[in-house]
Amino acid sequence: MPSFTVISALLYRYILLYARNRIRLFELFFWPIVQLLVWGFVTSYLQSKGGGSFPRFITFLIGGIILWDSLFRSQQGVAISFLEDVWTRNLINIFAAPVRMSEYLGASFCVGILRVGLTAIVLALIALLAYGFNLFEFKFSLIGFYANLMLFGWVLGIVSICLILRFGHSAESLAWAIPFMIQPFAAVFYDVSTLPGWMQHIAWAMPPAYVFEGMRKCLADDSAPWEYVIKAATLNVCYLAIAGWFFARTLTNVREKGLLTKVSTS
């Protein structure tokens, strides 16, 4: 059984690392705010040029930006927490302590939740004040959207850790790139039907497309998109199981190759 003491100690450590790093804190809010402002203005501009023919466009885009950010933050919570341990040369101390990998991942999942929570509040406020976009219009579906995107963020975070362990420091930039590799398939800003046929198959094989389609449906006709939420959740359960298996396998593999100590000391 994972221990609450261990998870909370690891979480406390990550919070200290954050709280004491002003640049990190600044970064947490800076990018999402800039993104929201730029895209908000772009859509306002398009709307004015299109003679008001994009009625829902702006809400689709802003909803997409805010929800996409939750996937990204959650993935970053996991991947960057791990990188913090690599950068501070602390990985060996943790991996040779009696810490279960479920506890280690559990703590970094919590970091993801905190990051998502903090930025979501700020983004929702700005969206409301600047564009009159009320995130809570999604009502209970909002929980379904957030939960699914965060779960998939964890999956991508675990994959990022595995790649860094396997390929070392040269793979560090993947921690930022991986979410954007799947973004075209996530249908954040357009309908899945916009994609070419083969891309649609890939899109429907991953949870985010269901969330964003559901979001648009919800905004368009105010219906509760539970079908989408449930499909995304089912896929997420499968992806999490696969990610857990992949993580365990990667650890076995890097222990055999001596890469765990290499990534921590080089």
Place this chain on the structure above:
Amino acid sequence: MSILSIKHIAKSFGTFRAVDDISIEVAAGETVGLLGVNGAGKTTLMNMILGLITPTSGSINVFGKDIAKHRLEILRRTNFCTTYAALPGNVPVFSNLLIFAKLYQIDQPKKKVYELLELLEITSLKDKLTGTLSAGESTRVNLAKALLNDPELLLLDEPTASLDPDIADKVRKLIIHLQKTRKPAVLYTSHNMRDIEEVCDRVLFIHQGKIHAAGTTAEIKERFSEENLDDVFIKIARSDKQPI
């Protein structure tokens, strides 16, 4: 009973054999020194005991249990201090130690941390950021971390590297004090022969992944007909070029 029992352990990285058929037994209260040139395989051996590297062949038993099967249980009663790892720099010393005390699930973690700060004479550093400490100060903090769970097996990989002679002497005295009071099994690597002579009951010379010589420091010096351990070290280090 031996705390650590290593049997015919070997580790290859690709075709390179870093550790080649080493067997070691360490009993409670015994300190065994690992000596050898850079790249001899000492750290690899310690990492295998901590389960950070999987051996290619052979077995490692700690407290009578196989590390491959009982890793977590073993790690709870084991600890280590290594030059190859650090504690997060922008966290204060006290918080860092408290966090690790909780990771090792110690009862009364705060009390334990204060006790160790006192023992290592670093109470005055407790609110400093770990990253701002001098090399010697951070070594002592790492040592405090290594003693948090009163380990029955303690692995020390070059604990006195970068310490001034005064602090190095204090660290040696501390380890000797620990041996007397808590009787852990200790595996100790150092390139400082004085450390080895003062602290270790037995010494293993490792060369190219193999045990080249073993015994007390006196026995080894006699066998190699040298006055001091440094000269034995040099003799063994150059042995692939000049047969002993």
